[in-house]
Amino acid sequence: MILSHDTAGSGPAVLLLHAGVADSRMWEPQRAPLAREHRVIRCDLRGYGDTPLTSEPFDNAGDVRALLDSLGVDRLAVVGASSGGNVALQVASAWPGLVSDLVLVNSAFALPATRSLQRFARREDALLEAGDVAGATELNVATWLGPEADDDAHELLRTMQRHAFEVQLGAGDDIHQDPGPEIDLGAITARTLVVSGGQDLDHFRTVANHLAGHIEGARHVQLGWAGHLPNLERPDEVTTLLADFLAGGPGEDGAPER
DSSP: OOOOEEEEOOSSEEEEEOOTTOOGGGGHHHHHHHHTTSEEEEEOOTTBTTBOOOSSOBOHHHHHHHHHHHTTOOSEEEEEETHHHHHHHHHHHHOTTTEEEEEEESOOOSSOOOHHHHHHHHHHHHHHHTTOHHHHHHHHHHHHSOTTOOHHHHHHHHHHHHHHHHHHHHHTTOOOBOOOSOOOGGGOOSEEEEEEETTSOHHHHHHHHHHHHHSTTOEEEEETTOOSOHHHHSHHHHHHHHHHHHTTOOSGGGOOOO
16 A cells, blocks of 8 residues: 655655654645755655555555655655654665655654653543543643644644544554564664754653764754644744755754754
């Protein structure tokens, strides 16, 4: 199965991978501006947006590679947010010749969960076990959007998260997701920008520092105003950051914003 996707523009290819609380619609503010200079590819991972969950075994990185092969893409930049960042790391690590540039926005990575992330997970699990999908949805909206997000951003995230819960809970136990390629940060050759949010859970700032310290040549920008999904919180500012980096700039000169 090929992931549901769309493309816009022409030029060097850039793939946008969504967070686990969202789907490809989270990148709508960036899609048209980036398409002025790039061939922009957005996709919905399985169980999100328009890509269903099926009973066949899968892994997200393998799905992404199959999509790129179907599109004839053999070299591209990858931008990944949260769990989409983890998929981006898998792709860049497993197929380093494929990925020229890598942007990781509050990326997930297999480090021990901090207490704040553990508390969130316990609250979400309790709500879902009680059948309170609406409550779990609101918990995610409140947790993952920072103070700069407007009403439209809240409603979009609410819509995306609710849909993901419906699809994934509806599939029950008939899901066979493999972990996919093991991430070797030392194998990544892509020019890399790590972005973190000063208002995000501390777990993701810890991950960002780890990634920046273990991917050769990586630059780390901390956006002091940002929560977990800065591209929905200050869309224009993040679009400029991405466009400048993809054009060959350093991305805020690699300097953290306090």
